[in-house]
Amino acid sequence: MITKEKNIKKINGTITSPKGFYASGVHAGLRYKRKDLGVIYSDKPSSVAAVYTQNLFPAAPIGITKQSIAYSNTLQAVLVNSGCANACTGKQGENDAYQMRAMCAEHFDLPEYLVAIASTGVIGEFLKMDMIEKGVKELKVGNEMEDGEDFGHAILTTDTVTKHTCYEVLVNGKIITIAGTAKGSGMIHPNMATMLSFITTDATVSSSQLQVLLKNVTDKTFNQITVDGDTSTNDMVLVMANGSVEHDELTIHHPDWEHFALAFQLVCEELAKKIARDGEGATKLIEVNVNGASNTQMANQIAKTIVGSNLVKTAVYGQDANWGRIIGAIGYSGLKGEFNQIDIAINGVTVLYNSKPVAFDEDEAKTALQNEIVYIDVHLHDGDCVGTAWGCDLTYDYVKINASYRT
Known part of the structure; x- marks a missing residue:
C-alpha cells in the first residue's frame, strides 16, 4: 500500500x-x-x-x-x-x-x-x-x-x-x-x-x-x-x-x-x-469520527466516550441502529453548551440531522451494521476540530472469557 x-x-x-x-x-x-x-x-x-x-x-x-x-x-x-x-x-x-x-x-x-x-x-x-x-x-x-x-x-x-x-x-x-x-x-x-x-x-x-x-x-x-x-x-x-x-x-x-x-x-x-478489533469476544471494529468540535481534546473525548459506551457496543453487536445511545454518550462526555445541530450517521445511514430524528430504513441500517467495521460519524457544527477513537462490540463471549480467565 x-x-x-x-x-x-x-x-x-x-x-x-x-x-x-x-x-x-x-x-x-x-x-x-x-x-x-x-x-x-x-x-x-x-x-x-x-x-x-x-x-x-x-x-x-x-x-x-x-x-x-x-x-x-x-x-x-x-x-x-x-x-x-x-x-x-x-x-x-x-x-x-x-x-x-x-x-x-x-x-x-x-x-x-x-x-x-x-x-x-x-x-x-x-x-x-x-x-x-x-x-x-x-x-x-x-x-x-x-x-x-x-x-x-x-x-x-x-x-x-x-x-x-x-x-x-x-x-x-x-x-x-x-x-x-x-x-x-x-x-x-x-x-x-x-x-x-x-x-x-x-x-x-x-x-x-x-x-x-x-x-x-x-x-x-x-x-x-x-x-x-x-x-x-x-x-x-x-x-x-x-x-x-x-x-x-x-x-x-x-x-x-x-x-x-x-x-x-x-x-x-x-x-x-x-x-481494538481483537477485543475479547469481539466481532466488529467500531470507529467513531467526531467532526466540527471547538477543540481537538473535546473531539477526542467525545469519540472515546461513544466507543466506550456499553450500550453503544451492545447495540452494534445486535445490529440495532439505536442512535439514542450515541446521543446519550455525547451528553455525558463533558460537552458543554447548547447544541441543536448535531448530525449522526451509522455506516453512512443518517439517523440524526440538526439534532432531529431522521426517518431511515431499519433494514438498510441493519444491513449496514453487519459490516465488520462500523463507522459512527458525528458532526457538532461547533468548530473545525476532529477526533477519532476505536473500539469493538460487546458480546456474550466477552463475559464467558472473563468469567473463567484464570481457568
Missing part, C-alpha cells in the same frame, strides 16, 4: 524488519502449550522512548524498565513473558523482575541497564523463575519474519491473532523501516498506551526526539482505543531506534521529519486498531 505521501509505503514485515533487529519466542512452560517468553534484540545500543500505564498499581517490570532507560536512555534488548503479569506481587515480584533482567543480560552478554522487561497475564501470581531461566537460555535470535512472528506469539494472552505492521519511509533518500508488534485484547482502556506494544526502527534519531514523538502520537492512537474500560497494571509502549541506516539525524527541523512522524503514526494507529 502506498500512502498519500509517495515516500511512505506499507510493507509485509515484523519487528525484525528494520536493520539490526532480531527476535525470538519460545515455550518456557509458563503457559500450557503456547510460546510464552520472547525477546527483541538490537545489535547495537538503541535510542529509546516509552510510555507506561497510569494505573496506581503498576507491575514490577514497569519500575525495572524505567530504571534501565533512566540510566543512559538506551536499550539493546527487551525480554517479555506472558502467562503471569508479576503485578501486585510485592518485594518478591520486584526481586523476580530484577532477576529476569539479569538473566537476559547474562545470556546476551549485556550490561543490565541495556535490558528492559515486560510481563502480561494473571495479576497476583508469582513468576516461575526456573521456567524463565530455562526459557532465556533457549532464546536464539534471528532476523527473519518468522522470528518476529515467534515473538508476537510469545506475548499473547487472550488475543486471537498476532498484531504486526511495518512501513518504509525515505529519509535523505534512504529507506528507513518502522515496524511494530503489539498484544492486547482485554483490559484495554489505556491512559497512555495499550497492553504491550513494541516499535523498532533503523532510523537515526535521539531518545529525546523519540519521546516527544511517541507522546504526541500515543494521544492520537493508543489513548483513543477502548475495549472494556479497564486499564491494565502492565501497559507499556516502547520504541527502539538503533540508527543502522546512516543519515542526517532526525529532528523536528529535518526536511523529512514530517514524513518520518507520519509513518510512525501509521504504525501506531494500525496497532491500536488491531488491538
